[in-house]
Amino acid sequence: MSAISFTHYPSDPKEYNRRIWAWTMYDWANSAFATTILAAVLPIYFSQVAGSTLPTAARATSIWSLGLSISLLIIAVLSPILGTISDIMRGKKKMLAFFAGLGILGTALLVLVESGDWMLASILAIIGRIGFNGANVFYDALLAHVAKPEDQDRVSARGYAMGYLGGGLLLAINVVMIQLLPGTWGARLSFLSVAVWWLIFTIPLMRWVPEPPAAALKVERLTAVISESFARLGKTLRDIRQYRQLFKYLLAFLIYNDGIGTIIGVAAIYGAELGFGSVELILALLLVQFVGIPYSLIFGRLPTAGDRRRPFFLAFILFNLFALPILGILGAKALPVDVVGAPPSPFQSTASAVGEGIYPADSQAVNLIGDWTFETIPARQAGLEKDLVVAKAKDSTARVELRFNGQKVRITHSTGPDHGIWQVWLDGQPYIDPDSGKPLEIDAYSVANRYDVSRVIVAKSAGEHVLEIVNAGKKYPTSHAFLISLVSIEVLPPIRESNLLLILGMILGIELIGLLFAALFGNRLLAKLAERLDTKRSILLALLVYSVIAVWGFFLNSTIEFWCLAWMVAIVQGGSQALSRSLYAYLSPASKSGEFFGLFGVMEKFSAMIGPLFFAAAGAIFGSSRPAILSIIAFFILGGLLLASVNVAEGRRIAEAEDESFLKANAGG
Numbered sequence: 001m002s003a004i005s006f007t008h009y010p011s012d013p014k015e016y017n018r019r020i021w022a023w024t025m026y027d028w029a030n031s032a033f034a035t036t037i038l039a040a041v042l043p044i045y046f047s048q049v050a051g052s053t054l055p056t057a058a059r060a061t062s063i064w065s066l067g068l069s070i071s072l073l074i075i076a077v078l079s080p081i082l083g084t085i086s087d088i089m090r091g092k093k094k095m096l097a098f099f100a101g102l103g104i105l106g107t108a109l110l111v112l113v114e115s116g117d118w119m120l121a122s123i124l125a126i127i128g129r130i131g132f133n134g135a136n137v138f139y140d141a142l143l144a145h146v147a148k149p150e151d152q153d154r155v156s157a158r159g160y161a162m163g164y165l166g167g168g169l170l171l172a173i174n175v176v177m178i179q180l181l182p183g184t185w186g187a188r189l190s191f192l193s194v195a196v197w198w199l200i201f202t203i204p205l206m207r208w209v210p211e212p213p214a215a216a217l218k219v220e221r222l223t224a225v226i227s228e229s230f231a232r233l234g235k236t237l238r239d240i241r242q243y244r245q246l247f248k249y250l251l252a253f254l255i256y257n258d259g260i261g262t263i264i265g266v267a268a269i270y271g272a273e274l275g276f277g278s279v280e281l282i283l284a285l286l287l288v289q290f291v292g293i294p295y296s297l298i299f300g301r302l303p304t305a306g307d308r309r310r311p312f313f314l315a316f317i318l319f320n321l322f323a324l325p326i327l328g329i330l331g332a333k334a335l336p337v338d339v340v341g342a343p344p345s346p347f348q349s350t351a352s353a354v355g356e357g358i359y360p361a362d363s364q365a366v367n368l369i370g371d372w373t374f375e376t377i378p379a380r381q382a383g384l385e386k387d388l389v390v391a392k393a394k395d396s397t398a399r400v401e402l403r404f405n406g407q408k409v410r411i412t413h414s415t416g417p418d419h420g421i422w423q424v425w426l427d428g429q430p431y432i433d434p435d436s437g438k439p440l441e442i443d444a445y446s447v448a449n450r451y452d453v454s455r456v457i458v459a460k461s462a463g464e465h466v467l468e469i470v471n472a473g474k475k476y477p478t479s480h481a482f483l484i485s486l487v488s489i490e491v492l493p494p495i496r497e498s499n500l501l502l503i504l505g506m507i508l509g510i511e512l513i514g515l516l517f518a519a520l521f522g523n524r525l526l527a528k529l530a531e532r533l534d535t536k537r538s539i540l541l542a543l544l545v546y547s548v549i550a551v552w553g554f555f556l557n558s559t560i561e562f563w564c565l566a567w568m569v570a571i572v573q574g575g576s577q578a579l580s581r582s583l584y585a586y587l588s589p590a591s592k593s594g595e596f597f598g599l600f601g602v603m604e605k606f607s608a609m610i611g612p613l614f615f616a617a618a619g620a621i622f623g624s625s626r627p628a629i630l631s632i633i634a635f636f637i638l639g640g641l642l643l644a645s646v647n648v649a650e651g652r653r654i655a656e657a658e659d660e661s662f663l664k665a666n667a668g669g
Contacts, residue, residue: 009148020155022208023146026139027159029201030100031167032194033132036174037107040285042125045187050113050121053448060118067122071129079137080599092145092593093211096138100202103131108195111188116447139205141597144585145212150305153535156582157300160574161293168289170197175282212593245651246587248642250599253580256543256639258610259632260576263549263569270553270625271562275343275493280559283500284566291570299575302530302538310530315522319514320571321545325552327510328564331503332557341498341559347491353405353464356493361391361486368486370398375485377451388451390414391486400469400486407462408492411442411469412454414485419444422484424457425468431457441472444484451487462494498559506560507567535583536648542576543640547633554630587651589658 010016036042043064051060082095106127113121147155174193178186271281298313332340349355359365362374371394379387402409411424422442424431430439442455459465469484522530533541549568556562581600588596614635618628 018208019146019210020151020158022204023139023142024155024159024162025201025204027163028166029198030103030132030135030139031163032170032197033103033107033128034163035167035171035289036190036194037110037125037128038132040171040282041174041178041187041190042110042121045113045184046118046121046125049115049184049187051118052446053116054118054450063118063122064125067126068129071126071133074126074130075133075137078134079597082134082137091211092138092141093206093209096135096142097202097206099131099134099138100198101131103128103135104195104198104202106131107198108192110191113188113191114184137597137600140581140585140600141593142205142209142212143581144588144590144593146209149586152582152585153303153538153579154300156585157296157575157578160578161296161300164289164292164296164574166197166201168286170194171289172286212590243651243654245647245654246584246596249584249587249646249651252639252642252646253584253600254610254639255635255642256546257577257580258614259546259550259635259639260573262614262632262635263546263553264573267566267569270629274557274562275496276341276559276562277496280341280496280498280500280562284563287563288566288570288573291567292574295571296574296578299538299542299572300578302533302541302575303535303579310533311522311526312518313522314526314530314533315518316514317541317545317571318526319517320511320568321548323510323514324507324564324568325548327506328552328556328558328561331506331560335560338497339499339502339560341496341503341562343496343557344494346493347404347406347462350405350464353403354491355405356491358488358490359402360389360488362389365402366391366486366489367401367403368398369401371395372398388487390451393484396471399471400467400489402467402489403464404467404489404491405464406491407459407495408456409467410454410456410490410492411467412452412487412490413442413444414449414451414487415444415446415453416449416483416485417445417447419446419483419485421445421472423470423472424455425470426457426459427465434458442469442484451485456492458495496559500559500563503560503563507564534648535579535586536643536646539576539579539583540640540643542572542579543636543643545572546576547636550630550633550636554626583648587648587655589655591659 010019046064047060051063054060054063085091085095106124109124110121110128113124143152143156170193174186174190177190177193180186181189267284271284298317301307302310302313304310332342337344347355354365361368368391372391373394375390375392377388377390379385422444424440424442432438433440440455440457444453457467467489469486545568549565552561552565552568556565584597584600585593614631618631622628
C-alpha cells in the first residue's frame with residue numbers, strides 16, 4: 001500500500017479553484033442561519049410570539065438564553081470526540097452533512113411555531129444550533145485539505161466574505177417578507193427560507209470537495225473506533241507540551257475572541273440603551289454585513305507574500321483607524337444635532353405637564369378617573385426584580401389620563417385571562433397605529449398573566465400632550481372583560497433626529513479619500529512594514545482596531561459616531577475571524593484536523609459564553625454599559641500579548657512532523 005497524503009491538491013488550476021469556490025459557498029449557505037435565526041428574527045419572535053404565554057418577557061429571554069447555553073454545551077462536549085472520529089473513519093463530509101441536515105430540519109420546522117409554542121421553539125432552536133455549530137467544526141477542518149498553506153488566509157477570508165454577502169442578502173429579503181406578509185407568516189416563512197437556502201447552497205461542497213483521507217486506513221467496528229478516538233484525544237491532551245505553540249494560540253484565541261464575540265453580541269442592545277432608533281440599529285447591522293465583504297478580502301491579502309497591493313491595503317486600514325474616529329467625533333460636535341443624531345435637551349416638567357421620567361400607576365401624575373383599586377404584585381409572582389403596584393379598573397367607565405411634555409411615552413400594563421380591549425387617545429383623538437393605519441387597540445387578553453407588557457406611543461411633534469386610555473367597548477366572554485391593569489407610564493427622552501443618507505455620504509467620502517491616500521502614499525510610507533505582515537501580525541493589527549473601538553464605544557453618543565464605529569467593526573470583524581481560522585489550520589496537523597478543530601470549536605463556544613458574562617458583570621458593578629464596553633479592551637490586550645508570544649514557525653514544524661509520522665505509519669503494506 002502506498003503512502004497517503006493529507007494535503008493532496010489538484011494540479012489543474014480550474015479544479016483547485018472549483019474546490020475553493022465550493023468550500024466558500026458553505027459560508028454563504030449557513031450564514032443565513034447566523035443572521036436570521038441567531039441574530040435578527042427568531043430572538044424577537046420567541047419573546048413576542050412563541051413566549052407570549054410566559055409570565056414576563058424576561059422569563060422568555062431567560063429560557064432563550066438557557067436553550068443557547070444547552071446547545072453550546074452539547075457541541076462543546078461532542079466537538080473534539082466527533083472531530084477525532086472523523087479523522088479515523090474518513091468522515092468529515094459525512095459528519096458535516098449529518099449536522100447540517102440536523103440544523104436544516106430544525107430550522108425548517110420552526111415554520112410550525114405559533115403563539116405560545118415556546119417549548120417547541122426552544123427544542124427546534126437547540127436542534128438548529130447544534131446542527132449549525134456541529135457542521136462548522138467539520139467545515140473549518142476541511143480548510144487545510146482544500147487550500148494550500150500559502151492560500152489559506154485568502155481562502156478563509158473569502159469564505160467569510162461570502163458569508164457576509166449570503167447572510168445579508170437573505171436577511172434583507174426576510175425583512176421585506178416580515179413587513180409585507182400578514183400576521184406571523186413573514187417571520188415563519190423566513191425561518192423556512194433559511195432552511196431552503198442552507199440546503200441548496202450546501203450542495204456545491206458535497207459535490208466538489210473530496211473527502212480527505214483518514215488517519216487510520218483500517219476501520220474496525222464502531223466501538224473500536226470510538227475507543228480509539230478517546231485514546232487519541234487523551235494522548236493529544238497528555239502531549240500538550242509537544243503542541244505548546246498551538247495550545248498557546250488556542251488560549252490567546254479564547255481570550256481575544258471573547259472580546260470580539262461580546263462586541264458583536266451586545267452592539268444592538270448597547271445602541272438601544274443609548275437611545276438609537278430601531279431603523280438606525282437594523283441598518284447599522286446590514287451595514288456591517290455588506291461592508292465586511294471587501295474588508296474580509298483585504299485582510300485575507302495582507303499576509304500574502306509577493307502581493308504588490310499589501311502596502312495599499314495596509315495604508316487604507318490605518319487611514320480608517322484615524323479618519324473614522326475624527327469624522328465621528330468632530331462631526332458630532334460641529335454639525336447640527338438633527339443631522340448627526342446627538343441627544344437633544346431632555347424634556348422638563350411644566351406647570352401643566354410632566355417631563356421625562358417613569359410615573360407609576362399610583363403616582364400623582366397619573367390621573368385615574370372612575371373606580372380603581374391598587375394591588376401589590378410580589379416580585380416573584382411577577383417574574384421581575386421588585387414588587388409592582390398595579391392599578392386595576394373596577395368598571396367599564398374607568399379611564400387613565402396623563403398630561404406630559406414630550407413626544408414618546410411607554411405604557412406598561414398587564415395581560416391576563418380576565419383582561420379586555422382598550423383604546424389609546426392622544427390630544428382628544430384616537431391614536432392611529434403607524435403599523436396598521438387604524439386606531440390603536442390594546443388587546444390585553446392572554447392565557448397567562450404578564451406584568452411587563454409595554455407599548456410606545458409617539459406624537460407627531462414634541463410639546464405638551466394629553467394621553468388617555470379608555471374602554472374600547474369590546475369584550476371577551478369573561479367576568480372582567482373591561483379590565484386593564486396599569487403598571488406605569490414613562491415619558492421617554494427626545495427622539496434622536498439624524499440624516500442617515502448624509503452620514504453615509506460623509507463616510508463614503510472619507511473612504512474615497514482613504515483610497516486616494518493609500519494609492520499615493522502606501523508604497524512610499526508602508527512598503528517595509530507591509531512586508532513584515534504575516535498572519536499573526538495581521539490579527540494583532542485587527543486587535544489594535546478593536547481596542548480603539550472599545551475605547552471609543554465608552555464615549556460615543558451620536559448616530560454619526562455609532563455608524564462610524566459600525567464601519568470600523570466591519571473593517572476587522574470578518575478579517576480577524578478568517579485569519580484566526582487559517583492560522584489555526586496552519587498550526588494544526590492535517591492528519592488530525594477534525595480533532596484539533598473540535599478543540600477549536602470548544603474554545604469558540606466558551607468565548608461565546610464568557611465574554612457576555614463579563615460584560616454583564618461589569619454593567620452590574622458600574623450601573624451602566626459604558627464602562628462594560630470599555631472593559632472589553634482587557635480581552636484584546638491580554639489576548640494580543642499572548643498571541644504575540646506564539647512561535648508560528650515552531651508550531652508549523654511540529655504539525656508537519658506529526659503528519660510525516662502518520663504517513664510513515666500508513667506507508668507500505
